Amino acid sequence: MDFVYGPGKNHLFVPGPVNIPEPVIRAMNRNNEDYRSPAIPALTKTLLEDVKKIFKTTSGTPFLIPTTGTASSIHPSACTTAPVPHQLPSNNQFLDQFSLLWIDQQQRLNFRVDVIESEWGRGADLDALASKLEADRSHTIKAVCIVHNETATGVTNDLAAVRKLLDGYRHPALVLVDGVSSICAIDFRMDEWGVDVALTGSQKALSMPTGMGIVCASPKAMEAAKTAKSVRVFFDWNDYLKFYKLGTFWPYTPSIQLLYGLRTALDLLFEEGLDNVIARHSRLGKATRLAVEAWGLKNCTQREDWFSDTVTAVVVPPYINSADVVKRAWTRYNLSLGLGLNKVAGKVFRIGHLGNLNELQLLGCLSGVEMVLRDVGYPVKLGSGVAAAAAHLRNTTPMITSRI
Numbered sequence: 586m587d588f589v590y591g592p593g594k595n596h597l598f599v600p601g602p603v604n605i606p607e608p609v610i611r612a613m614n615r616n617n618e619d620y621r622s623p624a625i626p627a628l629t630k631t632l633l634e635d636v637k638k639i640f641k642t643t644s645g646t647p648f649l650i651p652t653t654g655t656a657s658s659i660h661p662s663a664c665t666t667a668p669v670p671h672q673l674p675s676n677n678q679f680l681d682q683f684s685l686l687w688i689d690q691q692q693r694l695n696f697r698v699d700v701i702e703s704e705w706g707r708g709a710d711l712d713a714l715a716s717k718l719e720a721d722r723s724h725t726i727k728a729v730c731i732v733h734n735e736t737a738t739g740v741t742n743d744l745a746a747v748r749k750l751l752d753g754y755r756h757p758a759l760v761l762v763d764g765v766s767s768i769c770a771i772d773f774r775m776d777e778w779g780v781d782v783a784l785t786g787s788q789k790a791l792s793m794p795t796g797m798g799i800v801c802a803s804p805k806a807m808e809a810a811k812t813a814k815s816v817r818v819f820f821d822w823n824d825y826l827k828f829y830k831l832g833t834f835w836p837y838t839p840s841i842q843l844l845y846g847l848r849t850a851l852d853l854l855f856e857e858g859l860d861n862v863i864a865r866h867s868r869l870g871k872a873t874r875l876a877v878e879a880w881g882l883k884n885c886t887q888r889e890d891w892f893s894d895t896v897t898a899v900v901v902p903p904y905i906n907s908a909d910v911v912k913r914a915w916t917r918y919n920l921s922l923g924l925g926l927n928k929v930a931g932k933v934f935r936i937g938h939l940g941n942l943n944e945l946q947l948l949g950c951l952s953g954v955e956m957v958l959r960d961v962g963y964p965v966k967l968g969s970g971v972a973a974a975a976a977h978l979r980n981t982t983p984m985i986t987s988r989i
């Protein structure tokens with residue numbers, strides 16, 4: 586039985602995986618090829634050059650890895666520092682769902698992790714980080730790890746502020762960033778903010794299938810990788826570099842289809858213009874938040890400067906289980922919303938507004954959410970959120986440049 590089929594299109598509003606544009610689907614619909622022929626290295630060369638643009642770096646070294654965000658997030662620490670027995674590094678992290686997973690991963694890999702806790706729905710506690718950096722005169726902290734956009738709560742952290750703190754204390758720690766649900770959708774500036782390693786996953790704002798991790802390392806991180814003592818094999822950047830030098834690029838068999846998909850995904854992004862893509866996400870994020878306000882519901886994110894433009898976590902009243910909202914949306918309206926995760930399970934549902942998405946698609950989702958809220962017993966006025974969002978979108982949506 587095909588559970589996914591329903592009349593019309595599924596309205597996919599989870600915060601990843603997201604909709605894949607038709608040109609990307611078509612680009613990937615192809616046979617395998619010999620990756621040692623001249624064609625794949627030539628294609629790879631353009632991809633490596635062009636992915637740097639999504640990180641806003643000219644000096645970074647990118648890696649395209651057949652994996653997911655979770656495995657890519659092994660790279661930042663494993664390639665640049667070492668587990669406890671070698672160097673006693675301590676990696677600071679900020680606590681929330683995806684920070685939790687990253688912390689768990691690093692602890693299991695034997696890294697010492699010094700966690701800076703934050704309440705769910707709040708951004709990174711920069712005062713606590715400042716105290717740690719100030720106290721760390723002997724520079725035992727090797728890396729500050731931070732999730733740019735917390736997908737569980739819709740919190741975007743201020744990376745420029747983290748850089749400013751490190752510079753203020755003249756602290757040499759590397760800045761390692763999980764940008765899985767931000768890069769290509771929320772302003773991210775690797776060079777300007779002095780980020781040393783950043784990563785994203787193909788199924789988020791790049792609007793591709795899952796299966797490709799994209800990691801980028803600064804010159805300082807590349808230098809650290811030369812002496813980092815972590816045991817690593819498949820993820821060893823040095824192996825990649827050998828093949829980069831040879832001009833063949835691949836230390837193993839790449840996914841041919843994903844490479845062609847990435848080529849088209851990047852072409853579409855550049856055609857729209859990366860800054861326009863970011864502005865579109867900002868518009869959609871704001872419209873969603875206006876709808877939530879009009880429904881009389883709260884955003885899980887506690888402060889405006891942390892609001893995420895890729896995902897909004899909506900807090901439901903205590904008499905409603907948010908899992909029922911998600912279930913009802915899918916079973917009745919063919920609308921896929923994000924479940925509340927971990928500490929906010931049952932308390933929030935998430936509207937993902939990232940990737941290849943436009944204003945009218947979002948309005949469809951918002952009208953679906955209104956119907957679902959009424960179904961589960963929340964007395965929302967039908968059309969209230971849609972009207973608030975539409976008013977904002979009508980005022981801010983630009984002409985489609987290619988059609989003028």
Ligand code: PLP
Nearest residue numbers: 653654655683736763765766786
């Ligand atoms: N980090 C963040 C911020 C995420 O949102 C996710 C997935 O949603 C991950 C890491 C894990 O990525 P993946 O599911 O591709 O392994």
